[in-house]
Amino acid sequence: MSTAQPHGSDQTDILPLALDLTDRSCLVVGAGPVALRKIELLVAAGARVSVVAPAMHPDTAAFCAERAVRVERRRVQDSDCDGHLLVVAATGIAEVNESVSRACQARNTLVNCVDSPGLSNALFPALVDRGSVTVAVSTGGASPTLARRLRERIEATLPAGVGTLADYLSGKRSQIRAALGSVAERQRFWDRVLDGRLPDLLARGDAAAADALLSEELARTGPPVGMVSLVGAGPGDADLLTLKALHCLQRADVVLYDNLVGADILNRCRRDARKIHVGKRRAFPGTRQQVINEMLVKEARSGHRVVRLKGGDPFIFGRGGEETEALTEAEIPFEVVPGITAALGCAAYAGIPLTHRDLAHSVRFVTGHRTGGEFNLDWPELAAPSQTLAIYMGLEALPALCTQLIAHGAPPETPAAVVARATLPEQKMHLATIGELADPTREIPVSAPAITIVGEVVGHARSSGTQ
Structure with missing residues (x-):
């Protein structure tokens, strides 16, 4: 808080403070919609609020009557500023403010003049309210709109249950203080607990499991056991990460990521997290799956919070099932955080509805990866009408795939879209028929990774890069 002077003073020296307004006297000058928002904030903070204004907005009058706020319907006088901890001027009239x-200022009283930082020595920040946890964002009055947008970003990343977590920790402080003598011991303990499963258990409302975990942590003398989060990174656009995925990335000690995870997503990881590339590609074996499984177990047994970050969704052609089997066998705690699978993101950004009342009543996700040189697919079912096929990892094998579809009854004129770099600025789409794609001599002007969508719904595709 600064002792700002009227008329254009420099607002850079702002000291953020949290005021306890319980049963403290505060005055609001003005009674319009803006004043009402300030009155509501002050009443919610426990203040004794008085209002002075010659006229009242109906909503303000109703709120003040309901909450027993003292109101004087007259023009404000200098003496009205006596005896208050905080005065808010929200009249919309510059001379009055x-x-x-x-x-x-003459009385050394805190004053906030709405939208006039040069007249204020106290500023209302943009607030993120999570019960016992409050986050305030202020630009020193320079740009309330920017403060609001920053607040929205913080609000999106802050778990909804963080207030419950704070209440829980507050209730356990005496127990932990009695069990652990030194400040350093207690700090290490809380860091370990907060990096573990406790926040997730409380977020699910399982206080009993949280209590049991806390007791185990207090009794434990051996090395800590971490956990693994199998996280879907979505189809490419970092803004399509789920909030749960973002929370996992921000807490991870170690991140094992594959080829389909871009730099924009990796930049969302905790700054000091170790990032290990374990990607695999056709003709380039990369890190074998067994080695990845062993790395997950090893890192978790070292007490680390591990994220296995996969493009799309972990359980759709992501080999997530093999990794959960390995973690279960090793008795490593894990969770699975779903992501937007590539076909959904690709179709949405290309303007292709995967289902349509008149055109497609079902969707099939198919891999174009061959096992032992064979596709192992049910071709008659895949060639059936009134459905949509989404083919993953099939660009190289596309002529053979389309040839089989036609051989089993799919019309050669069935439309198809090959979409590469889906959801990213450089997304490209090639439109053709499966008859054209079945020609091995025909060049497809996009490169992997790509998704191929087959079906009449492709007719809805909008222009997107290469055609």
């Missing part, structure tokens, strides 16, 4: 500011 300036007069209130001068009166408060």
